[in-house]
Amino acid sequence: MTSKKLSRFGVSMEESLLESFDQLIEEKGYKTRSEAVRDLVREKLVKHQWKQDDHEVAGCLLIFYDHHQRHLMAELTTIQHDYHDSILATTHFHLDHHNCLEMIVVRGNALNIRSLRDKLLSIKGVKYGQLSVSPVSEP
Structure with a gap:
């Protein structure tokens, strides 16, 4: 199994948005915020790529x-x-x-x-x- 290099970055957001995000993370069963953010990014990339006709x-x-x-x-x-x-x-x-x-x-x-x-x-x-x-x- 090949491992992928991980990069870290910071995200700033309003406290109320973060609280809602943490609630979603708990409901969905994510262990960390990072796992949830990765899935959100993948989902957005899939939707973007879906609009590209040559894929x-x-x-x-x-x-x-x-x-x-x-x-x-x-x-x-x-x-x-x-x-x-x-x-x-x-x-x-x-x-x-x-x-x-x-x-x-x-x-x-x-x-x-x-x-x-x-x-x-x-x-x-x-x-x-x-x-x-x-x-x-x-x-």
């Missing part, structure tokens, strides 16, 4: 839909076939008689993955969807 990302797209919606299943399938290079796997769950959840594992160019998300979520009958991604390589 490769991987993640999961969840979509909830009414499978009784006319033509919905055909549209979902057609779009997924159009993006077959970016889709690693799909899993379909029957939540009840009308509602389904589809989990689509993706990997590819950020712009392409966003396009896939937008096309799937805009289909009539899709009730909700959420995409969670991370860069494939560290920022």
Whole structure:
């Protein structure tokens, strides 16, 4: 295992903000402020990198839909076939008689993955969807 060099720096903030941060640290189970700050920085970097179209990302797209919606299943399938290079796997769950959840594992160019998300979520009958991604390589 390779160790990474650590650098120290100081952070100044209002006491009320620090108290709120310490409460968050306790709720989330961090052992130190440093661990929490590192996670916040990583999260911000991931969000920034997600906006860069030339970066490769991987993640999961969840979509909830009414499978009784006319033509919905055909549209979902057609779009997924159009993006077959970016889709690693799909899993379909029957939540009840009308509602389904589809989990689509993706990997590819950020712009392409966003396009896939937008096309799937805009289909009539899709009730909700959420995409969670991370860069494939560290920022």
